[in-house]
Amino acid sequence: DEFYHGLKDALKGLLKGKELTPFFTPRASITTIHAGAIPNMVPEAATADVDVRFPPGVKKEQIIDLANQVKEGVVNRNRAIDTSFTMAIEVKSSIDAIRVDHDNAACTSLATCIEAAGRGSGACEKPSFVKKTGTTFMNHIGSFFGCPVVTYGPGDPSLEHTPGERIAKAEFLQAIDVLEAFISRMAGH
Template structure:
């Protein structure tokens, strides 16, 4: 039987403990059970659970509430468990950076901040690394928005210890062509739908993405082909082809505006939306965000990806990304996090929440 989580460990040692409990997406129950069990033993917290998402809250009567959030799941293990600590102070293993170091910091703060200067909500959720339909934070937004109520939110995704404001939006669409099927020995009797896709690729190659400045942060966009599907057999002229494109758009655009831009690029072709998620404005002018940036002490940057800060933004809660770990190591076999970075993140958040 598992002995449980010792929240008396420092944040780096707790990270190792979390990493050694495998929690690939849709298989987070064992870790969620440990998190819930550890938090329910703390008298200053109210704890709720929905599926494999756990939410804990203080209720000190402060006039401001901060939400600290992080996901429990990881991508599939790549031969990088159990964790190991090397002589340089790097902790290696699946999920070290993305994002069990951030979860460990949350747990340490939840255990030790019994009288914070703001009321706190700690959110630990499942299935962030896979399709949005499974996302635990999405489920909480839909079923228990009151559990997530707050004035400001911090998502402890790895950011290299800097504050990343907002996030890009993302959409995927299929750009389709049609032709006429024929035997390839008599190709002149058909119309090759794959050949007709050549202009789609040419437009992508010629496309110049925008760089958009918002609140002093620059969000670079990108429009790229990520999948091509077409063909039936090695001796058949194909009568259909689709190029799936992924548009990472600046948060100054709505999802509808982003889709319209894609339709403009591929005018004359059928464009079918398959997936979309809004971006989030940085909101750094909000007093809570400004105070947070000042407490962290490093210049903020734009988040060059989509993250769950967009879900908080949709609830009207200003949110930023901040956490230990190098985001470029996320999902790699070589994933690791520096012990010093984990301890520093806890120290800075603690100072902000107790000053």
């Protein structure tokens, strides 16, 4: 609890003085907690997974350094009470955020394929680009290969990873058509 709140406060200070939007605001979320098995007994140890999402321009090393600074503060405060107090941070995964120029060949080709599929189904809508936080294969592929990247999928992106996430069969089948057309277009066929 002390580490988590300290990290959240430190993340707020990371971009102090800059305009913060949902996409450009670093965030920390506790995703798992494991501790004791008896409700009225203080556990000997506890572990928690904390997912940190951070915007382009903030490097993963900055986040790791910040987390270690917060950890040292927590350890020092708690050792004043209990000299055996320890705490460790294990980075399970880290990758820098990526921001894509919508004018790259991958984005424009995909948008063309989405529009064409929409016209064919009678649901012609101009596709829009969504800024996403979190790790996707875009982060890995874009940084490793240094190439333009884009991601696409059917459904409402605001419902991803929620109990309301679902797509209709027609959306799924249309997405297959879009991706086939996109691959063909990018391959020059």
